[in-house]
Amino acid sequence: MNLAYRDIKHNLLRFVLTNFGLSLLLGIVIVITGVYGGLIDDALRQARAANADLWVVQAGTNGPFAESSRIPGDTRELVARVYGVERAGAVTYQSIQTELNGKPLRLFLIGFEHDRPGGPRKLLAGRDIVRSHYEMIVDRSAGLALGQEVPLGTHGHKFTVVGLMRNELTSSGDPVGYITLHDAQELQFELSPAAERREVSRGGPVQSNDQINAVITKVSPYVPLNEVATTLSRWKHLKTLTQENQENLLSKEVIEKSRKQQLMIMVLLIIVSAVIIALIVYTLTMDKVRSIATLKFVGAPDRTIVGLIVQQALSMGIFGYFIGLTLVLIFKPYFPRRLVLDFESIAVVFVITVVICLAASTLGIRLALKIDPAEALASSG
Amino acid sequence: MAEPVKPATVRVERLSKYFGAGTARVNALVDINMDVYPGQVVGLMGPSGSGKTTLLNCIACILQPSSGRITLDGETVYDDRWLKADLRRLRLDKIGFIFQYPNLLPFLDATDNVAVVLQLAGLSSAAALARAVELLDYLEVGHRRHAMPAQLSGGEGQRVAIARALANRPRIILADEPTAPLDSQRARIVMDLLRRIAVEQDAAIICVTHDEMILDRFDHIFRLRDGRLEISPVPKVSSQSIEARPSP
Numbered sequence: 001m002n003l004a005y006r007d008i009k010h011n012l013l014r015f016v017l018t019n020f021g022l023s024l025l026l027g028i029v030i031v032i033t034g035v036y037g038g039l040i041d042d043a044l045r046q047a048r049a050a051n052a053d054l055w056v057v058q059a060g061t062n063g064p065f066a067e068s069s070r071i072p073g074d075t076r077e078l079v080a081r082v083y084g085v086e087r088a089g090a091v092t093y094q095s096i097q098t099e100l101n102g103k104p105l106r107l108f109l110i111g112f113e114h115d116r117p118g119g120p121r122k123l124l125a126g127r128d129i130v131r132s133h134y135e136m137i138v139d140r141s142a143g144l145a146l147g148q149e150v151p152l153g154t155h156g157h158k159f160t161v162v163g164l165m166r167n168e169l170t171s172s173g174d175p176v177g178y179i180t181l182h183d184a185q186e187l188q189f190e191l192s193p194a195a196e197r198r199e200v201s202r203g204g205p206v207q208s209n210d211q212i213n214a215v216i217t218k219v220s221p222y223v224p225l226n227e228v229a230t231t232l233s234r235w236k237h238l239k240t241l242t243q244e245n246q247e248n249l250l251s252k253e254v255i256e257k258s259r260k261q262q263l264m265i266m267v268l269l270i271i272v273s274a275v276i277i278a279l280i281v282y283t284l285t286m287d288k289v290r291s292i293a294t295l296k297f298v299g300a301p302d303r304t305i306v307g308l309i310v311q312q313a314l315s316m317g318i319f320g321y322f323i324g325l326t327l328v329l330i331f332k333p334y335f336p337r338r339l340v341l342d343f344e345s346i347a348v349v350f351v352i353t354v355v356i357c358l359a360a361s362t363l364g365i366r367l368a369l370k371i372d373p374a375e376a377l378a379s380s381g
Numbered sequence: 382m383a384e385p386v387k388p389a390t391v392r393v394e395r396l397s398k399y400f401g402a403g404t405a406r407v408n409a410l411v412d413i414n415m416d417v418y419p420g421q422v423v424g425l426m427g428p429s430g431s432g433k434t435t436l437l438n439c440i441a442c443i444l445q446p447s448s449g450r451i452t453l454d455g456e457t458v459y460d461d462r463w464l465k466a467d468l469r470r471l472r473l474d475k476i477g478f479i480f481q482y483p484n485l486l487p488f489l490d491a492t493d494n495v496a497v498v499l500q501l502a503g504l505s506s507a508a509a510l511a512r513a514v515e516l517l518d519y520l521e522v523g524h525r526r527h528a529m530p531a532q533l534s535g536g537e538g539q540r541v542a543i544a545r546a547l548a549n550r551p552r553i554i555l556a557d558e559p560t561a562p563l564d565s566q567r568a569r570i571v572m573d574l575l576r577r578i579a580v581e582q583d584a585a586i587i588c589v590t591h592d593e594m595i596l597d598r599f600d601h602i603f604r605l606r607d608g609r610l611e612i613s614p615v616p617k618v619s620s621q622s623i624e625a626r627p628s629p
Contacts, residue, residue, distance in 0.1 A: 001489075001493060001496065001497055001500050001506060001509075003486075003488075003489075003497070006488045006489055006493065007488040009488070010487065010488035010489075010529070011488070290484070291486050291487065291488070294480075294484045294486065295486070295497075296469065297441075297443065297472070297478060298472065298473065298478065298498050298501070298545070299469045299470060299471075299472040299473025299474075299498070299501060299502075300469065300473075300501050301469060301470075301501075304501065372443075373443050374438055374443050374444065376480060376484055377434060377438070377480060377481070377557055
């Protein structure tokens with residue numbers, strides 16, 4: 001006879017309500033885990049989307065994500081001629097804010113060369129960019145529809161959305177958009193008409209728009225990566241980073257503060273959950289003092305009493321976990337940030353929940369083991 | 382009444398229990414000697430604070446005496462120290478306890494309240510349930526076997542509690558004012574039931590009571606006053622007058 005199950009069945013409403021509260025708490029732990037996973041994934045996604053072997057950036061910088069990097073537009077042609085380089089593509093990266101239907105719209109724009117490394121990965125809907133100007137592929141989280149026009153840049157050119165992607169976000173949660181390199185250079189380096197007139201009137205140098213942030217390089221599988229990197233490093237005005245260097249910069253340095261913040265929130269939530277579960281288990285045990293005293297009086301061994309408390313604590317934790325997980329999965333698409341919940345992180349939260357329940361039940365067990373069987377004789381109905 | 386020839390099921394010798402020390406010391410029980418034989422129902426009476434419950438707790442191995450000896454069913458369990466390591470197992474196997482209030486587990490129905498004790502003793506679930514139903518029928522509450530404790534009347538609840546106390550066929554039944562919450566008619570029914578059980582199961586029953594109306598149901602009455610025991614005369618009642626029937 002499972003006493004824990006019988007007690008839960010007898011007080012089903014109390015169990016359901018307690019579990020609902022607990023599931024919300026554990027749901028928040030799962031959400032934070034997802035936000036943490038999303039933060040790292042989004043940060044790495046930009047670098048991984050380029051599918052590069054080597055990144056050629058401005059000398060003395062860790063660009064283009066950790067620091068700004070600006071190199072001449074013809075660098076791609078120089079790099080492409082190096083022995084071992086199979087393909088090379090020039091790219092620009094920039095954050096941009098525009099206004100659409102009276103609401104601000106933030107985008108992280110990537111300028112790329114058609115049919116060269118650095119372009120978008122899989123499209124969810126629509127087509128690739130085929131025109132040389134004013135077409136855009138954007139992540140669906142931007143809320144834009146195919147065919148919709150978005151004014152961008154100082155000249156207010158309207159870009160038409162021709163393709164949609166999924167899960168292409170920056171570590172700050174901004175949707176990623178792809179435009180042609182030429183458009184991106186205009187957006188990034190072209191002055192507004194007023195500013196341009198001011199430059200001309202003061203006799204300043206005419207600024208070239210042909211600048212890029214990095215060259216993405218694919219190396220031939222028949223040539224060692226290090227050999228190509230060493231050759232590229234001979235140019236003193238450039239710096240070469242491997243894909244691994246780039247990912248390390250993004251995950252360990254660029255988002256380090258955010259990562260620690262998320263981790264701290266997660267640890268605090270776990271501690272709060274443990275305290276709340278311990279209090280619930282303790283209260284449930286307090287409610288059963290007389291029953292436990294009676295069980296002891298009639299000869300129930302300690303393992304029966306401990307089993308009753310541990311099983312109830314575990315039932316609460318496990319039910320709460322799965323209800324919390326279900327709620328998170330249902331409401332995941334409506335969450336303002338991308339949640340990445342892989343099996344490993346979900347399993348880790350589950351194990352933590354079980355450990356919390358076991359640890360929290362020690363308070364109840366301590367109380368139960370201290371209950372004097374003679375309390376069963378106390379004269380109350 | 383002639384002294385039974387069988388050895389005492391409950392033997393208490395020179396039992397003392399005190400609480401506190403020095404000037405604050407309270408002598409709850411002083412040099413108690415008491416024998417209860419198989420088939421006997423004895424009453425334990427006395428004013429509040431006289432030590433009745435303390436004595437019952439000592440015999441139930443709930444409370445450790447300060448000195449003396451307790452022998453239960455031929456086995457010395459206390460001789461100036463506990464001799465048994467597993468007192469809960471002893472209670473499970475040898476002692477049935479009937480509380481003043483039924484003290485049923487509120488989350489189990491009547492059948493499970495009886496079956497749980499049997500399962501704790503090692504019976505399989507099916508066997509425990511079968512015996513529980515048999516006991517409830519024997520105590521004429523079989524029709525309420527699926528009722529939860531809150532749905533039982535006082536008398537029904539007390540019968541279920543008695544069924545639980547009888548579940549493991551204990552040699553000793555201790556009852557702490559089992560008739561207190563009942564009216565006089567139901568109190569007599571419960572006492573007759575206990576007498577019948579004592580006869581049919583050859584069990585020794587010690588019953589703490591304040592109820593003067595049921596004194597004629599006891600074979601002996603022990604009166605406690607300031608922790609000391611006196612034997613009182615008992616209104617005559619014959620064990621033979623109780624109709625015996627096969628116990629389950």
